[in-house]
Amino acid sequence: MELNAKTLNNYLNFIYQNIKPDEVKNLCDRIRTLFSQNLNKEPTKELWNEKDFFLITYADSVIQKEKNNLKSLSEFLKKYCKEFSFVHLLPFYPFSSDDGFAVTDYKKVSKENGEWVDFKRLSSKFKIMTDLVINHCSSENQLYKNFLTAKEPGSNFFISSERDFNNFSLVVRPRSSDLSKKVEILGKKKYVWCTFSHDQIDFNFKNPEVLFFFLEIIKFYLDKGAKALRLDAVAFLWKEQGTKCINLPQTHTIIRLIRHIVESYSKNCLIITETNIPNHENLSYFGNNNEAHCIYNFSLAPLLIHAIVSANNSYLKQWSRSMPPAQFGNAYLNFLSTHDGIGMRPLEGILPKNELNKFIKVLKKSGAFLTHRISQNKKTVYEVNVTLIDAFKETYSGKDNLVLKRFILAHQILFSMEGIPAIYIQNLVGSKNDLKKLEITKSFRSVNRKNWNFDELSKLLKKQSINSKVYLSLISLVKLRKKQPAFHPNATQFTLQLEKNIFGIWRQSIDRSQSIFCISNLSKKKKKISLLDINLISTEKWHDIISKKRITEIQGNITLLPYQSMWITNKKF
Incomplete structure (x- = not known):
């Protein structure tokens, strides 16, 4: 499909309202020339289905002395991660911080x-997602060096x-460092804009050449x-005085411009926006099915x-009920x-302040470190x-020996939710806080960025270790989920009204042939629930996919053990 000149012009005219029409036309022509030949002509029948999983990893998450990192990682993925269709390969380019x-x-x-x-x-083995680090670059990037000396490209x-x-x-902004860096x-003394750190200098997208540079990339x-x-930190791209610059x-x-161009050039490429912001703002990046695919x-x-740590479904249930289903052509990830921490901003407007503080306090007791930001002079x-x-x-009720059960339960719920599931490699192998790496880097994020030795990790995954238990449990769940049409990323989801210790959703396949009731005990106590509350259809046979047990009395009760989840379905695959 050839790029539509009118569509391109409309987008460019909106973005660059202060440049001459001739300049916009010239930019439009250059873009059309750049993408004049399509990479592939035939789109796939669907962009995703229930068989899709993302694995998130750095190139150096699993390393070997004699091989470069991508070769080592490739070897590990082929051996242990065959069930994943997508691999999010975090930045593997030269970098300074x-x-x-x-x-x-x-x-x-x-x-x-x-x-x-x-x-x-x-x-050739996996569908790779790469990061487009589009908001900023290193202070050691040649473009920035050219900027400091008023040379091209980059001035x-x-x-x-x-x-x-x-x-x-x-x-x-998501940091507590100074926004301005003196250069x-x-x-002549000037200041440059640094949303994240003074080694990460923000691009000036008011210059059309910056946009064209990234289209070339x-x-x-x-x-x-x-x-x-993956459009990294894309929410911060454009800055205007008198606004929040987000x-x-x-x-x-x-x-929208990037989506239009990519869809015309490569029919099967997904655009995913990384916007770690409050939920209602995040949802806006779907656009009208014309911005992010995911x-x-x-x-x-x-x-x-x-x-799970509070044994209380109230806020999760309320949020789940409020989430709009993604349109076909869109999906939640x-x-x-992930490689970053667990974001707290997305809880704004969902968790009351006192509950948020209590939650953070419990996480700190678990060994968590806190990263702060400053916004409008507030930390x-x-x-x-x-x-x-x-x-x-x-947990809110203290420590126990049920950590692994809570961890597995979290994934059982995750895999059942509408959207495409993604697993970070450190979660897949049950990594604990890497305090040694933290000591070296002094960066809190390092605790969840362990560099595993290939042979050491392989040995752990082959013997009775916590890492092996985690890995085998998750891979088993991945295989199970991939067989269920009701877990298609766009299949119907309905949140059930159950007591506060139980979280439940109902999923139905797109062709309506399979239903799955996903019922999870969030507490460390046995829980008995009436199947009448779930409303199973009496003319069908029902089974729990996870335990492989048949539900014989659909008007009776079921007992959920501490942190147990059931996927109750009318159709086994």
């Missing part, structure tokens, strides 16, 4: 990670001012075999963890934790840094 998110060269693979041939080899690629940005008092450009990644693009209309229009379901992770917790299995060490 933030574990890859301060990119020094967008078109290179870092020496330790390997070469593009290793990436292409991996992309107007970054936001700068002769005054600091303290007058931008409304700015919302010298050709002997997008084409480069697609040509290398990427099947999904979620601005120009940002949404740039995403958005991260950021509220689910902390709400689900909270529901569901996860419990608040932005994220909690802890491995997922450690997050379940404490």
Whole structure:
């Protein structure tokens, strides 16, 4: 499909209202020339189904001395992660800080990670999602060095001012560092904009050349075999004085432009926005089915963890009922934790302040570290840094020996929810807080970014270890879920009205042939519930998929053991 000139012009005219029409037309022509030949012509029948899972990993999450990181990771994935269709390969480019998110060269693979041939080899086995670190780059990037010396390309690629940005008092950002960084450009004192850190300099998207630069990068990644693009920190893209400098209309229009271009060039590539913000703002990145294909379901992770450690479904249930079903062509990306911490901002407007403080206090007892942000001169917790299995060490009623049961329950609920599930590699192998790495890096996020030795991890996964129990349990659940049409990412979901210690949803396949009632005990006590509350159809036979047991008395009671989940279905596969 050739790029539509009228659509492109409309988007560009909205984004760049202060440049001449001739310049817009010229930019439009350059974009159409850049993407003049389609990468593939035939789209797949569907972009996703119940068989799809994402695995989130760094290139160096599993390493071997004699091999580059991508070769080591590829070997591990082929051996232990065959059930995953997508692999989110976190930034593998040369970088100066933030574990890859301060990119020094967008078109290179870092020496330790390997070469593009290793990436292409991996992309032949899995659908790879790559990060487009679009909001900022490293202070060591050549573009920024050119900016400091007024050379091209790069002389107007970054936001700068002769005054600091303290007058931008409304700015919302996820860090507590100063927004302004003092620099010298050709002997003159200036300030540059740093949303995240002083090593991460924000691009100036008011310069059309910045947009064109990233469109070239997008084409480069697609040509290398990427099947999904994660737009990192995209909510902060456009800045205007007198605004919060987040979620601005120009940002949404740039995403629509990227979606339009990518869909015309590569029919099977997904656009996923990384917008760790309150839920109602996050939902806006679906647009009208013309922005992101998928958005991260950021509220689910902390709400689900909270529901289990508090044995209280109230907030999870209320949120679940309020969530609109994604349109066909859109899907939620569901996860419990990632390479970053467990975000607290998505709980804004959902958890009352006193309940949020109580939750954070319990997580701290479990060994979590707190990362703060400053917004409008107020310091608040932005994220909690802890491995997922450690997050379940404490509950509102204290410690016990049921940590693994809580951890598995969380995944049983996660896998049952509307959307595509994603598992972080550290969760898959049951990693605990890496305090040694924290000691070296002094970064709280390091506790959940362990670099496993391939042989050491392989041995642990083959013997009776907590890591083996976690891995085998999760892979078994993954296989089970993939067989159920009712777990299609766009299948119907309805939240059940059950007592506060029980969380339940009903899923129905798109063709309405399969129903699954997912009933979970959030507490450490046995719970008896009446099947009349679930309303099973009496003319059908019902089974629990997880325990493989038949439900014989559909008007009787069932007993749920502590932290037990049942997937009760009318159709076995």
